[in-house]
Amino acid sequence: MAEVLVYVDHVDGAVRKPTLELLTLARRLGEPVAVALGNGAADTAAALAEHGAVKVLTNDAAEFADYLVVPKVDALQAAYEAVQPAAVLVPSSAEGKEIAARLAVRIKSGIITDAVDLEAGDEGPVATQSAFAASFTTKSRITQGTPVITVKPNSAAVEAAPAAGAVEALAVSFSDAATGTKVTARTPRESTGRPELTEAAIVVSGGRGVNGAENFAIIEALANSLGAAVGASRAAVDAGWYPHSNQVGQTGKSVSPQLYIASGISGAIQHRAGMQTSKTIVAINKDAEAPIFDLVDYGVVGDLFEVVPQLTEEVNTRKG
Amino acid sequence: MKIVVCVKYVPDATGDRHFTDDLTVDRDDVDGLLSELDEYAVEQALQITEERQRAGADAEITVLTVGPEDAKDALRKALSMGADKAVHVEDDDLHGTDVMGTSLVLAKAIEKTGYDLVIAGMASTDGTMGVLPAILAERLGVPQVTLLSEVSVEDGTVKGRRDGDTASEQLEASLPAVVSVTDQSGEARYPSFKGIMAAKKKPVESLDLDDLDIEAEEVGLEGAWSKVDEAAERPARTAGTIVKDEGEGGKQLAAFLAERKFV
Ligand SMILES: Cc1cc2nc3c(=O)[nH]c(=O)nc-3n(C[C@H](O)[C@H](O)[C@H](O)COP(=O)(O)OP(=O)(O)OC[C@H]3O[C@@H](n4cnc5c(N)ncnc54)[C@H](O)[C@@H]3O)c2cc1C
Ligand SMILES: Nc1ncnc2c1ncn2[C@@H]1O[C@H](COP(=O)(O)O)[C@@H](O)[C@H]1O
Numbered sequence: 001m002a003e004v005l006v007y008v009d010h011v012d013g014a015v016r017k018p019t020l021e022l023l024t025l026a027r028r029l030g031e032p033v034a035v036a037l038g039n040g041a042a043d044t045a046a047a048l049a050e051h052g053a054v055k056v057l058t059n060d061a062a063e064f065a066d067y068l069v070v071p072k073v074d075a076l077q078a079a080y081e082a083v084q085p086a087a088v089l090v091p092s093s094a095e096g097k098e099i100a101a102r103l104a105v106r107i108k109s110g111i112i113t114d115a116v117d118l119e120a121g122d123e124g125p126v127a128t129q130s131a132f133a134a135s136f137t138t139k140s141r142i143t144q145g146t147p148v149i150t151v152k153p154n155s156a157a158v159e160a161a162p163a164a165g166a167v168e169a170l171a172v173s174f175s176d177a178a179t180g181t182k183v184t185a186r187t188p189r190e191s192t193g194r195p196e197l198t199e200a201a202i203v204v205s206g207g208r209g210v211n212g213a214e215n216f217a218i219i220e221a222l223a224n225s226l227g228a229a230v231g232a233s234r235a236a237v238d239a240g241w242y243p244h245s246n247q248v249g250q251t252g253k254s255v256s257p258q259l260y261i262a263s264g265i266s267g268a269i270q271h272r273a274g275m276q277t278s279k280t281i282v283a284i285n286k287d288a289e290a291p292i293f294d295l296v297d298y299g300v301v302g303d304l305f306e307v308v309p310q311l312t313e314e315v316n317t318r319k320g
Numbered sequence: 321m322k323i324v325v326c327v328k329y330v331p332d333a334t335g336d337r338h339f340t341d342d343l344t345v346d347r348d349d350v351d352g353l354l355s356e357l358d359e360y361a362v363e364q365a366l367q368i369t370e371e372r373q374r375a376g377a378d379a380e381i382t383v384l385t386v387g388p389e390d391a392k393d394a395l396r397k398a399l400s401m402g403a404d405k406a407v408h409v410e411d412d413d414l415h416g417t418d419v420m421g422t423s424l425v426l427a428k429a430i431e432k433t434g435y436d437l438v439i440a441g442m443a444s445t446d447g448t449m450g451v452l453p454a455i456l457a458e459r460l461g462v463p464q465v466t467l468l469s470e471v472s473v474e475d476g477t478v479k480g481r482r483d484g485d486t487a488s489e490q491l492e493a494s495l496p497a498v499v500s501v502t503d504q505s506g507e508a509r510y511p512s513f514k515g516i517m518a519a520k521k522k523p524v525e526s527l528d529l530d531d532l533d534i535e536a537e538e539v540g541l542e543g544a545w546s547k548v549d550e551a552a553e554r555p556a557r558t559a560g561t562i563v564k565d566e567g568e569g570g571k572q573l574a575a576f577l578a579e580r581k582f583v
Contacts, residue, residue, distance in 0.1 A: 011486055068464065068465070068466075068482075068489075068491055069454065069464060069466075070464070073458075093484075093485050094450065094467055094484065094485070095484060095485075097449070097450055097451050097454075098450075098451060098454035098464070098466065100451070101419070101449075101451035101452075101454050101455050101458075102454055102455065102457075102458045104420070104455075104545075105420070105423070105455055105458045105459065106458070109545065110418065110544070110545025110546035111419065111420070111451070111545075111546065112546055113449045113450070114448070114449070126549070130554075131339075131551065132337040132338075132446075133333065134554060135337070135553065135554055136338075136339065136551050136552065136553055136554060137551070137552050137554055138339075138343075138548050138550060138551045138552075139548070139549050139550040139551075140546055140547060140548045140549065141546070141547055141549065142545060142546050142547075143544070143545055143546060143547045144545035145545065177458075177461065177463075180462070180463030180464070180497075181463045181464060181465050181491055181492070181493040181497075182491065182492045182493065183489050183490070183491060184479075184490045184491070184492050185489065185490040186487045186488070186489050186490075187487060187488045187489075188486060188487045189485075189486055189487055189488070202582065226577075226582065226583070244469075244483065244504055245483065245485075250333075250445065250448070251357065251442065251443075251502065251503045258582070259577070259580075259582050269333050269334055270333065273448075276554075280580060280582075281560075282573065282576070282577075284569075284573070288562075288564070293560075293562055294557070295557055296557075296560040296562070297557075297560040297561070297576075298560050298561050298562075298563075298573060298576045299560060299561070299562040299563070300562075300563055300564075300565050300569040300570075300572070300573055301562060301563070301564045301565060302564065302565025302569045303565070306565060306567075306569070306570070307565050307569040307570045307573065308570065309570070310568075310569070310570025310574075311569075311570035311571075311573050311574050312570075313570070314570055314571050314573075314574035315574055315577070315583050318574060318578055318583050319583065
């Protein structure tokens with residue numbers, strides 16, 4: 001059976017959820033061979049094996065952390081040459097897309113970014129993508145070289161499918177370009193204790209209507225009651241009320257949770273681009289004409305300062 | 321110092337964007353404009369230039385686009401913001417080019433123009449791939465310093481801050497290099513009346529594939545390495561329930577969430 005390379009996104013050995021989803025999709029195309037790089041690379045093996053990786057190629061050279069992107073491209077290329085896979089799958093993070101794109105140029109392959117689904121087809125993998133702020137759905141494939149495809153978080157269910165997951169050291173000789181861009185300092189993002197925005201099953205977002213950084217406590221309280229992640233519109237971020245890392249939309253994170261709750265957000269096209277594919281959408285807005293109401297499964301026209309606390313209280317009561 | 325800024329002409333995101341029969345982006349039905357995210361690239365080029373001028377050094381900004389006739393509008397806008405000159409790569413054979421082809425054309429045009437620093441936007445607002453700057457760096461064989469929310473250039477070194485998923489990183493590379501900037505890098509200026517008038521006299525050089533020694537087969541729909549087989553409009557979401565809060569809105573919403581098993 002053909003092998004499929006899966007690039008592993010992990011933090012010090014803890015595999016991030018989108019990679020496990022990628023393994024589900026990879027199994028539709030062939031046998032997943034995972035590539036884990038950097039500090040803790042070998043620690044990823046158990047989780048990867050449990051979700052279907054037949055092999056885990058690892059390398060924990062310091063270069064991966066000390067220089068931007070290119071060392072990872074060198075390593076993925078080394079894995080590509082060793083495995084000769086039928087496809088290369090990479091999680092659609094900003095970095096993942098850059099790694100995939102540079103690999104594609106090197107191996108003279110076409111690239112598809114931000115797939116939301118993947119199936120085997122007669123002429124290679126068929127990728128589903130969303131276009132124009134998710135108002136269109138397209139199906140595409142690669143017509144030249146080995147398909148290189150990046151896949152968005154929440155595109156498939158995580159499924160257990162135990163496989164060998166044998167760890168093998170990946171030999172990498174770094175290119176001259178590898179040391180081109182130095183990472184001179186790194187500040188890890190502080191954990192909020194809430195789920196990752198892109199991975200969360202429920203996202204609770206606030207916009208300009210929240211009217212102040214301190215008022216985001218209302219949004220956070222609702223998020224806590226539902227075990228949700230907190231999002232924000234660009235207007236709220238630009239006003240300095242919430243960190244940019246929580247921005248949902250075209251220039252922020254793209255989310256596709258089971259439930260999205262927008263409070264005090266009008267629903268501009270650039271915001272919709274990042275949340276339109278959510279399964280259930282709920283909005284609270286005092287303006288009945290706000291475009292967000294075109295998207296909702298349930299909408300409340302009202303003042304968020306009344307509705308959200310009442311909702312939070314009721315959720316907490318129902319949870320008992 | 322020579323700065324080349326890559327700008328794209330895109331259909332207005334607030335318009336009703338569609339695909340054409342050959343499944344390429346319809347660029348006729350919706351008004352086009354300079355991709356808003358590329359305004360941030362022009363802005364940073366201007367700020368870097370102004371900073372150098374204050375230090376008594378010089379810099380020249382060339383804005384570069386690959387696109388149809390109308391893409392000149394995007395160049396004009398960038399010129400009116402303050403860029404010095406423009407290069408427009410235009411050729412009928414470019415219709416339907418994918419990111420691999422576009423990056424090839426841009427790389428050749430950048431080499432022809434000459435550069436110390438290339439600045440791009442974080443992503444185009446139509447294709448939204450966000451990979452072209454990385455590909456350019458690969459093709460040009462220079463460092464990639466991408467997705468910066470803060471950028472500065474000094475003594476032949478470019479520095480910047482990249483806010484990633486799990487960490488914020490300080491980056492550093494020597495010139496020549498390819499940079500891309502995010503919409504966090506600082507508001508882009510509006511063209512002044514003087515800028516708009518001056519832009520009319522600034523040179524716009526037109527290049528075609530021949531000028532760049534690129535064969536027609538390497539680009540366009542035929543030369544693309546990826547193919548869209550189907551494009552379907554997403555079915556409109558079925559109209560949901562909308563209630564007006566009469567004092568019980570939060571409770572009603574909670575009941576809905578409970579019914580959908582979220583609570
Ligand atoms: C290139 C580009 C990229 C962009 N990227 C993004 C992006 O990634 N993400 C993003 O979100 N935006 C993005 N934007 C901005 C986008 O166009 C909108 O400006 C932004 O989404 C508006 O945020 P908002 O809905 O919070 O604010 P507004 O549009 O001002 O809406 C606020 C809403 O709150 C309601 N409201 C006010 N008070 C209350 C109250 N007490 N109770 C209930 N409702 C209330 C109002 O009725 C209104 O509908 C981008 C724009 C551009 C040009
Ligand atoms: N046709 C083009 N002409 C000039 N620059 C482009 C073109 N396409 C993309 N770019 C540049 O590359 C960046 C990223 O584009 P993309 O990878 O297509 O999302 C944009 O912000 C532009 O700076």
